[in-house]
Amino acid sequence: MNVDDALSLDNQLCFALYGLSRKMTALYRPLLKPLGLTYPQYLVMLVMWEDHAGHSADLYEGAPMKRLAERLLLDSGTLTPLLKRLEANGLLIRQRSGKDEREVRVILTSGGLALKRRAAHVPLQMLCQSPVPPDKLIELQRELMGLLQSYVEIEER
Numbered sequence: 001m002n003v004d005d006a007l008s009l010d011n012q013l014c015f016a017l018y019g020l021s022r023k024m025t026a027l028y029r030p031l032l033k034p035l036g037l038t039y040p041q042y043l044v045m046l047v048m049w050e051d052h053a054g055h056s057a058d059l060y061e062g063a064p065m066k067r068l069a070e071r072l073l074l075d076s077g078t079l080t081p082l083l084k085r086l087e088a089n090g091l092l093i094r095q096r097s098g099k100d101e102r103e104v105r106v107i108l109t110s111g112g113l114a115l116k117r118r119a120a121h122v123p124l125q126m127l128c129q130s131p132v133p134p135d136k137l138i139e140l141q142r143e144l145m146g147l148l149q150s151y152v153e154i155e156e157r
Contacts, residue, residue, distance in 0.1 A: 027129055031122050035115060036089060042119070044082050047071050048092060049116045052108050062107030065094070073152070091115060 001011075009015055025039045032042050051063040069079050083106060086092050091112035097103035127134055 024126075027126060028122070031125055035119055035122075037115075037119075040082055041086055042122075043072055044068065044079075044086060045091065045112065045115065045119070048106065048108050048112065052113065060107075062095075062105035064097075065104040065106055068106060086112075 005011055028039050028042065032039060035042075037045065047068055048063060051067075052060055055061075065076065065079065065083070068074075068083075069076055072079065074082075083092065083094055087094055089111075090109055092109055093107050094104050095107065097105050127137065130137055132140070
């Protein structure tokens with residue numbers, strides 16, 4: 001590959017991923033608007049719903065903010081404003097852990113749990129909007145998650 005080809009925008013994997021991410025986010029916008037969520041807020045809620053589903057109701061203490069940041073690949077400076085907005089909308093609360101004052105736990109409210117039922121249609125609607133067959137999308141998603149994990153591992157070294 002010559003220098004001109006190497007520096008061509010269309011030959012950059014990063015641009016293909018960036019452009020696709022922007023297009024996907026735009027497709028989510030009209031689906032999330034009735035839920036009162038932006039795409040980044042939706043991602044936070046997905047992690048919160050996963051965390052809540054993994055615990056029995058009487059043992060649920062919320063998710064540590066640090067774990068949310070790790071799961072979403074965000075720093076606390078980016079995550080905190082998202083959480084504040086979701087808290088202002090009554091979907092979650094943030095509170096200091098009783099066991100460790102340094103730890104902030106994020107807890108779903110009843111409104112946040114109710115929103116899960118209202119959001120259940122979003123993944124299927126996105127799948128239906130895709131110009132790519134579902135089986136190819138699933139394969140692509142697995143490949144991209146593997147690629148993402150590889151880059152996370154490189155960063156952790």
